[in-house]
Amino acid sequence: AQSVTQLGSHVSVSEGALVLLRCNYSSSVPPYLFWYVQYPNQGLQLLLKYTSAATLVKGINGFEAEFKKSETSFHLTKPSAHMSDAAEYFCAVSGRDSSYKLIFGSGTRLLVRP
Amino acid sequence: KAGVTQTPRYLIKTRGQQVTLSCSPISGHRSVSWYQQTPGQGLQFLFEYFSETQRNKGNFPGRFSGRQFSNSRSEMNVSTLELGDSALYLCASSLALAGRGEQFFGPGTRLTVL
Numbered sequence: 197a198q199s200v201t202q203l204g205s206h207v208s209v210s211e212g213a214l215v216l217l218r219c220n221y222s223s224s225v226p227p228y229l230f231w232y233v234q235y236p237n238q239g240l241q242l243l244l245k246y247t248s249a250a251t252l253v254k255g256i257n258g259f260e261a262e263f264k265k266s267e268t269s270f271h272l273t274k275p276s277a278h279m280s281d282a283a284e285y286f287c288a289v290s291g292r293d294s295s296y297k298l299i300f301g302s303g304t305r306l307l308v309r310p
Numbered sequence: 311k312a313g314v315t316q317t318p319r320y321l322i323k324t325r326g327q328q329v330t331l332s333c334s335p336i337s338g339h340r341s342v343s344w345y346q347q348t349p350g351q352g353l354q355f356l357f358e359y360f361s362e363t364q365r366n367k368g369n370f371p372g373r374f375s376g377r378q379f380s381n382s383r384s385e386m387n388v389s390t391l392e393l394g395d396s397a398l399y400l401c402a403s404s405l406a407l408a409g410r411g412e413q414f415f416g417p418g419t420r421l422t423v424l
Contacts, residue, residue, distance in 0.1 A: 232413075237417075239418055240402070241415065286353060290408070291409065295366050296408065297358070297408075298409040299355070300352075300355065302353075303352050
């Protein structure tokens, strides 16, 4: 069964600093991986997804994530944080069996300091 | 194209009552998933329906049930409400099963149980 772990329930960075949100997954075969973002009082929105094409995936708003099979990781990065990036970020994994059940991590709240 | 809509947006109920929440997916989407979001437990998967069939289920008691209609609209029902059921209930729709591609989330229904 798949599972996903997000390290750090809160991450605080200064505006202009690198953003690094960590996600590790557990799966017997390379899964599909996703990052979603939730802005205050809104539903979730897809940032990017990995489905076995390029290991470096570029998403919206300048975010990208790299799939590292050897480390079972799919960390989310952005070179320079903006105040508008303050939100909660969720990593999710699904298997490639017939159910494609999507499992979300516990979320990381990103705080951006001016 | 209209997004995912959820009704009602806010709901107040008392313990022991039952509640029905509604979700209208994006036109053409066949999958609808439901999630419960609370500050303590984070984002918890309830169930997923695809073409009127429940395809995946989370670890919730039988008080939580759902269904999907032929037009892909979905409802979820919670019977015998408990205080702990107070949460934001999110609905998401997708073209294929949730774990295969992008899910589009609605704004949620905030349920308060008194």
